[in-house]
Amino acid sequence: EAGVAQSPRYKIIEKRQSVAFWCNPISGHATLYWYQQILGQGPKLLIQFQNNGVVDDSQLPKDRFSAERLKGVDSTLKIQPAKLEDSAVYLCASSLGFSGGAETQYFGPGTRLLVL
């Protein structure tokens, strides 16, 4: 079974530029998550989709971050404009459904973003 795919793996941009990350979850997984992992910290949830609807985006900085999940499969996370503090690893994860908190989330390899 193929895992969660993410691209690109690495990205270097200058501040105020825009950047987009792509995620393809495990086939058949209804729930998709985007996490931000800053160096030295644990991942922090940015947004959660169930199918193509947003379940939780309370920690997404909506003035600069946006995400979509068209057709309930692939997802794109965008940052516009980027700030220095956005330098982090962006992890995508997926889970089969929504069993009320006990779901196992499967993580992709992440995209490492450096903002100069």
Added chain:
Amino acid sequence: AQSVTQLGSHVSVSEGALVLLRCNYSSSVPPYLFWYVQYPNQGLQLLLKYTTGATLVKGINGFEAEFKKSETSFHLTKPSAHMSDAAEYFCAVTLYGNNRLAFGKGNQVVVIP
């Protein structure tokens, strides 16, 4: 809101020695608890999780953890460390009805030959 505390960002252990990583959680309701491992340049992989039932949970690669409600803890152990256990380990918590994983800051484990 639920949260997790992991003390000691870096943990050194000799090959063959006990691995012990401590995790304490804060939650007003019964939590679901997870341990994930992250190898360099890879995503997180589930080691084990506690949802309901038996409080001693066995996971992959010889790891286990025990849920102790009275101590609000979910410490991770492995009897004998192997060089391949060198990685970063994260404890995380969710609550019923909410799939948001709240992670601790992680423990970087170094195995000394």
